[in-house]
Amino acid sequence: MQNPTPYDVVILGSGPAGIQAAIHSARKKARTLMLGRVTNSSLYWAHVENYCCMFKISGEEILRTGREQAAGFGAEFMEQDVLSISKQDGLFSIVPENDEVITTKSIIIAMGTTRNKLGVPGEKRLLGKGVSYCVDCDAGFYRNDIVAVAGCGSAAAGGALALTQYASAVHLVCDKLDIADALKQRLKESSVTIHEGRSITEIKGENAVQSINMDDGSNIDVAGVFIELGAKGVLELASELGIALDDNMRYVTVDRKMQTNVEGIYAAGDITGPPLQMAKAVGEGCVAGVEAAVFAKRLKRD
Structure with a gap:
């Protein structure tokens, strides 16, 4: 299903940058949607004592208050992670966990950069030798191989589904699936083998990944392990859209208007x-929100 009227601005991310962007774009009367789970923001679990004009305050309270402010200006919220983004006929199409296609004139990426690790033996040593943190980047290297995906969120579920187009077998290892019902149903109807209630304790191999050990004592022979903890990250989305990253392939490159190399x-x-x-984050969110709203309004005039 597709939203009938495109949004002016869709913000990916639920932290302070995204909230500030939502406040400013909505204040400019741009139809604004924020996508993402508030608990995915690292600020949610933190306490802040170095922000101007505030004494020590919980991140949870900051985010709650900010969302109320943005909602007061008309911003909408959807507690869903993003699975894919594409562009067609001048509009961006965003597919969240519930498979509802959302169209928008502009996008603000404010998802943070944390790339969670499993922290198990073999993970660091075999990075790039079968261990990967990006399904979209590396899936093609595992045609007709057996692979494992570690994670319980949308990135892991979506990654496992994508890998079924390449690998001969896909194992999803997770403690407890935490995804929307529509995505969970797609996963269960696929060829993915789900090991729910399990975790990887070791990644084994000499010069390349050969197998994984799990906490129940079992062992699975695999050629690759994709670690996808949380929501889909910048590397995956950037590869889909052609967004330029810095030399270390870690951060998005922007100009003073917070615009990437991809218009909109x-x-x-x-x-x-x-x-x-x-x-x-708040300062950049302000600039991005204003500029995205101006861009969307310019499209209306054109």
Whole structure:
């Protein structure tokens, strides 16, 4: 299903950069939607004591208050992670977990940069030798191989489904699936083998990944392990859209208007690079929100 009227601005990310962007774009009367789970923001679990004009305050309270402000200006919210983005006929199409296609004139990426690791033996040593943090980047290297995906969120579920187009067998290892019902149903109807209630304890191999050990003592022979903890990250989305990254392939490159090399796509917050501070995120979110709204309104006139 597709939303009948395109949004002016869709913001990916639920942290301070995204909220500030939502406040400013909505104040400019741009139809604004924020996508993402608030608990995915690293600020949600933190306490802040170095932000201007505030004494120590919980990140959860900051985000709650910010969302109320944005909602007061008309911003909408959807607690769903993003699975894919494409562009067609001048509009961006975003597919969240519930498979509802959302169209928009502009996008602000404010998802942060944390790439969670399993922290198990073999993970660091075999990185690039079968261990990967990006299904979209590396799936093609595992045609007709057996692979495993570690994670319980949308990135893991979506990655496992994507890998079925390449690998001969896909194992999804997770403690407890935490995804929308529509995505869970797609997963269960696929060829993916789900090991729910399990976790990987070791990734084994000499010069390349050969197998994984799990906490129940079992062992699965695999050629690759994709670690996808949380929501889909910048590497995956950038590869889909052709967004330019920095030389280390970690941060999104933007100009002073927070615009990327792709017209209509902006970025703000930790995803644009250090310092990884709320003050910077809020400032960049302000600029991105204003510029994205102006861009969308210009499209209306054209």
